[in-house]
Amino acid sequence: MAQGVKRWYLSGLQTDERRMSILTIRSAKPADLAAIEEIEKRCFSAMRRSSHRALKHSLKSPTQSVWVASGRIDGKPQVAGAMVLHHHRLSIRIYSLAVLPTFRGSGVGRRLVNRAIKLAHKTDRTSITLEADRRNKVLTGWYETFGFQTYRVLKDYYSPGRHAVRMMRLIVKPALKGGRVCGRS
């Protein structure tokens, strides 16, 4: 256990910052299913949340991955946020992202999105896409801070009259230093 975390338990100090710092982003396990389902229930309306069956499938699917922000909070294991990714040949789609209300505003969501971006770099994808409620300007503005841009409006996506925007962030490979890497000079 890291020194700071040990101190936190011993002193009983539980500032939000410390609570968040002991959360780690990791790949979800089948044992996380109930916690992820609870997060979906608490963060999305019945119409928009993933079913038990869909989440179970996401955990097993070779073309999807599920990530959680988890750690021991107040001595108990806790899953604070979850993210479902769909892996396509050239892109990654953030299919679902949610953080429990009590853990919001402390960077958990940002860490999950950054994990998706890192994964896209690592697996040579060219972009990341997502859909967001067009009316939720706070949310779309937040995604813009990562470099996402709206490129399409999806009419009636959630329900009649409830439109979504599809946003995309390009994954740009850093230029190779030193010019040519192959061939004769």
Ligand SMILES: CC(C)(COP(=O)(O)OP(=O)(O)OC[C@H]1O[C@@H](n2cnc3c(N)ncnc32)[C@H](O)[C@@H]1OP(=O)(O)O)[C@@H](O)C(=O)NCCC(=O)NCCS
């Ligand atoms: C969007 C969400 C995952 C962000 O998680 P988070 O851990 O609070 O994110 P961070 O702490 O990294 O960033 C906080 C920022 O999120 C932004 N934000 C985005 N959507 C928000 C929302 N619905 N309510 C409040 N803040 C929101 C705010 O700009 C906030 O900035 P602030 O802290 O300066 O006020 C979380 O608000 C959530 O679960 N919302 C409900 C589910 C949802 O809408 N998911 C996205 C589906 S596309």
